[in-house]
Amino acid sequence: MQTVRGVGIGLRRALAEALFTSDAPEVRWVEIHPENYVSRGGYFRTMLERAAERWPIVTHGLTLGVGAVEPPEAGYTRPLRALLHELQVPWHSEHLCFSGTDGVMLHDLLPLPFDEQAIDTACARIRELRDSLELPVAIENISFYAHLGTPRMSELQFLLEVLERSDAKLLLDVNNVYVNAKNHGFDPRKYISSIPRERVVQIHVAGHFTRPDGLVIDTHGDAVRQEVYDLLEHTLRHAGEVPVLLERDQNIPSWEQLHAELRRLDEIYQRATGVSWA
């Protein structure tokens, strides 16, 4: 089992070569989306092997949203399990969402209704996933732009109920909290302070943009905003020494720009947690 500490970055093809050839001690681990590597050869396999030689790897799934009505098929979870165990990941994360129904895959993260039925469904999926992967499972809070039906509780209550009843870990996406706070009108600091710190195993930060109509969208394609850096510091002071990942999936900037963001995250990490790499 790999130990994951400090700041990491999502391994993406567009930035892999720069990452491999850079001298960036701030990068202490990398995260991959396993769907991009399961049963795959060629360049992606080579990229993964190069990364695994150098850093601990954490996996973050995109398609096993735990709000799915149907349990995942063994035809996917079996090779997924093999990959995760090969990489010796400490946990595996998925999203608190659904990505399609009746076997269709929309390849996006859609929100669940904040109600009892969705809680029961999510808890069942989390338990099944934990059993089939034989690993701790963390769920990520998503950014959401619409309610699915009439909410019976707040997003925070919904998240806390799922965590408590399923005994899952939390991948706390700080940018998503910020985006949701802007779009749905709540205090992001109060939200984060309400989360039991022992649940949080990993943190995500990313950029977002605001549409002309005022809706804030989580893009993974923009620089991290000051407000999110500030919220990250608040989160780390609350949750303690939890590894932080910079997500950048699109509109990849120069390595120098990304490296500057990583350095800044590392400074915040050390300042907020009291950890010193020196």
Add this chain to the structure above:
Amino acid sequence: MGLVDQQRNAQAVCLRSEPPQQALAQLGDRRGWLVYREMVRTRLRDEVELGLRRSCRVAGQQAVTQTLDRYLEQVPPRTRLFREVACHFGRTVAPWWKADASLPAYLPDLCLYEVAVWEVADLDDRNHPEVVELAFDRPPVLSPALRLLALGHVVHTQPAADGGYTAEPCFLAVHRPADDRMVQPWRLNRLSYDLLCLWQAGGVSVTQAVQRVGQAHGLPVDATFVDGLCTVLADFIEKGIILGSLGAR
């Protein structure tokens, strides 16, 4: 309304060519769900246009939009692997494009060729059976990173000045050599193509395949044929298309 019906409504809003008004009303947040519709469709379209770049350019924006509308409504992707979406789309729509007289006749072949290139780039070539040196009395083992195509246009080359491709039978081995990220197309003659198809299906020795193919083409398996066969086999071995023979278990 139960969870599954709510999810079906959301899915219908994202996938139907026109968002169903009743589903939108039941979801209750019209603006938000239309944002999801746009996000889902844009992501899938971007992936298709990335994987099938030349085909989409030839088809044009309007045809791609219409085809994607039909695809998402009738046969939406079911794979968890995002990289497979472009392949699924291409294989699904190539017959649609073939039936559309307003589109160039070579477009379906170009699409299937791009599907093969996109797919072979990622095929996992690590897990193949144990191989020994090639022997005529054993089934050969082919590279797992290989797709064989029988097309009606020479679409693996540069297009002609008018943007089209020559119409003639074209047999291709689309292959990625081990430890190489570059996918390469090799043009085959009909005999070589038939032999590789038999060997890829498995369970047929070199000799058995040669006899079957020779018979099918009405060719005597004589010294000239065997000489030619040896040259072809040596070439396939050098290229890494044939890895050897299936080892004894």
